[in-house]
Amino acid sequence: MPTTLRRTALYDRHIAAGAKIVEFAGWEMPVQYEGVRQEHMAVREDVGVFDVSHMGEIETSGPQALALLQRLISNDLSKVPIGGAQYGLLCREDGGVLDDLFTYRLDAERWLTVTNAANHAQDLQWWCARADEFDARVDDRIEDYAMLAVQGPRARELVQAISDAPLPPRMTAATRRLMGVEMFVCGTGYTGEDGVELLLAPAGAPALWDELMRRGAVPAGLAARDTLRLEACYHLYGNDLSIERGPIEAGLGWCCAEDTGFIGSDAVRAVREAGPAEKLVAFAIDGPGIARQGNPIAGGGEVTSGTLSPSLGIGVGLAYVPSEHAAVGTRLEIDVRGKMRPAVVREKPLYRKGS
Amino acid sequence: MSQDGYPDDLLYHPEHDWARIEGEDSDVAPPEATLGITWYAQDALGEVVFFEAPAVGTRLVQGAPYAEVESVKAVSDVVAPLSGEIVAVNDTLEDSPQLINEDPYGQGWMVRIALSDPAERDALMDADAYSASLGG
Numbered sequence: 255m256p257t258t259l260r261r262t263a264l265y266d267r268h269i270a271a272g273a274k275i276v277e278f279a280g281w282e283m284p285v286q287y288e289g290v291r292q293e294h295m296a297v298r299e300d301v302g303v304f305d306v307s308h309m310g311e312i313e314t315s316g317p318q319a320l321a322l323l324q325r326l327i328s329n330d331l332s333k334v335p336i337g338g339a340q341y342g343l344l345c346r347e348d349g350g351v352l353d354d355l356f357t358y359r360l361d362a363e364r365w366l367t368v369t370n371a372a373n374h375a376q377d378l379q380w381w382c383a384r385a386d387e388f389d390a391r392v393d394d395r396i397e398d399y400a401m402l403a404v405q406g407p408r409a410r411e412l413v414q415a416i417s418d419a420p421l422p423p424r425m426t427a428a429t430r431r432l433m434g435v436e437m438f439v440c441g442t443g444y445t446g447e448d449g450v451e452l453l454l455a456p457a458g459a460p461a462l463w464d465e466l467m468r469r470g471a472v473p474a475g476l477a478a479r480d481t482l483r484l485e486a487c488y489h490l491y492g493n494d495l496s497i498e499r500g501p502i503e504a505g506l507g508w509c510c511a512e513d514t515g516f517i518g519s520d521a522v523r524a525v526r527e528a529g530p531a532e533k534l535v536a537f538a539i540d541g542p543g544i545a546r547q548g549n550p551i552a553g554g555g556e557v558t559s560g561t562l563s564p565s566l567g568i569g570v571g572l573a574y575v576p577s578e579h580a581a582v583g584t585r586l587e588i589d590v591r592g593k594m595r596p597a598v599v600r601e602k603p604l605y606r607k608g609s
Numbered sequence: 610m611s612q613d614g615y616p617d618d619l620l621y622h623p624e625h626d627w628a629r630i631e632g633e634d635s636d637v638a639p640p641e642a643t644l645g646i647t648w649y650a651q652d653a654l655g656e657v658v659f660f661e662a663p664a665v666g667t668r669l670v671q672g673a674p675y676a677e678v679e680s681v682k683a684v685s686d687v688v689a690p691l692s693g694e695i696v697a698v699n700d701t702l703e704d705s706p707q708l709i710n711e712d713p714y715g716q717g718w719m720v721r722i723a724l725s726d727p728a729e730r731d732a733l734m735d736a737d738a739y740s741a742s743l744g745g
Contacts, residue, residue, distance in 0.1 A: 290656060477681060564681065
């Protein structure tokens with residue numbers, strides 16, 4: 255545990271907005287403001303803004319930048335055009351997952367990868383240790399970017415109003431000037447809603463935050479970010495992804511292109527061919543109760559994420575179960591601190607617009 | 610959310626639970642106490658989304674957990690400020706757990722117990738002492 259916790263450029267804004275601050279991956283971050291349910295529903299129904307400046311950035315550049323990234327990241331980045339974005343995994347030789355990452359192609363030979371805060375230092379080491387074999391340059395850019403996620407059905411309209419040019423569509427990114435400040439605008443998010451993520455120099459973040467607030471965006475904390483992503487069935491590293499399990503078990507075979515020869519590709523191929531012993535499923539509790547991370551499942555497996563779904567009003571989560579129990583509709587019994595709670599394997603995502 | 614406060618007619622356990630003792634003057638029945646969690650506890654927890662009381666007849670031991678209260682984010686033990694047997698539970702909390710936030714000393718009560726050892730009250734704090742323990 256670091257002795258000095260880091261603060262984002264928006265720390266004072268969080269305090270002023272009445273945030274409850276918690277330690278997260280070495281940072282002092284807002285876990286909630288008015289309340290997790292209100293913030294959650296604001297993102298589902300209107301627009302919310304998250305300070306995610308704790309996330310890290312690694313820039314990879316040079317003639318062999320793509321070759322280095324193809325070795326490191328599980329997905330096939332050669333398919334990403336300039337201005338494109340792609341999700342992928344960082345794996346060990348044995349297929350264990352080190353991190354899950356979004357990579358943006360800034361230019362022909364320049365890429366920006368967003369890391370999880372808790373993994374950033376280790377990812378950077380992993381990058382640097384393999385960069386020597388390539389004509390590529392690796393730069394830690396964590397100090398250079400603040401990151402805001404504006405999410406919800408009204409997010410684009412709100413950001414568009416202060417942008418100098420049309421916003422990039424979903425899964426693409428572009429440089430834009432917002433209120434005259436240049437930033438990188440990405441059509442990505444972690445909530446299951448439309449929206450954008452904004453990467454900019456930290457000095458410009460407070461004024462941008464104030465303008466978003468003035469236009470009616472609701473500040474949303476890490477707690478709402480977690481309930482939103484869980485309803486959308488997005489993985490959280492440290493919960494649903496870890497070095498203990500591989501991408502196929504996690505249901506992330508779609509972002510593994512073994513033919514690129516990424517580190518771990520042999521292990522991933524073997525599991526894909528043989529079929530995984532367990533799979534990550536979405537579940538809903540049938541009746542009262544909320545399952546939590548670490549709760550065991552009768553017949554094998556465990557809950558890796560669990561919460562009360564603010565949109566659905568029931569306990570939901572993600573769990574690894576033996577593959578024979580992974581079909582939608584399968585009944586599970588979850589041991590919630592000594593009380594067996596019935597649950598049902600559900601289709602992913604758990605929440606869909608209009609459901 | 611309710612206003613910060615610690616009523617004078619309650620006794621407080623350091624684990625942020627309160628007890629309202631009633632019927633001490635009666636010669637026939639043992640005194641009873643209504644139990645719940647304090648304003649501080651509900652505020653630290655955030656919006657309560659789930660509470661399930663134990664069954665009537667369950668025996669509580671002072672200082673030991675007897676139930677769990679859950680927010681979206683976390684689970685927290687509810688500790689018995691006094692020992693006794695449950696004679697009533699607040700069923701409305703099953704459907705309306707937010708009452709624990711909105712009215713922690715009123716509609717947010719959790720259980721009512723028949724005290725097995727009324728002298729245990731000497732180990733509890735009054736409102737002033739509890740407030741002071743919070744560093745207020």
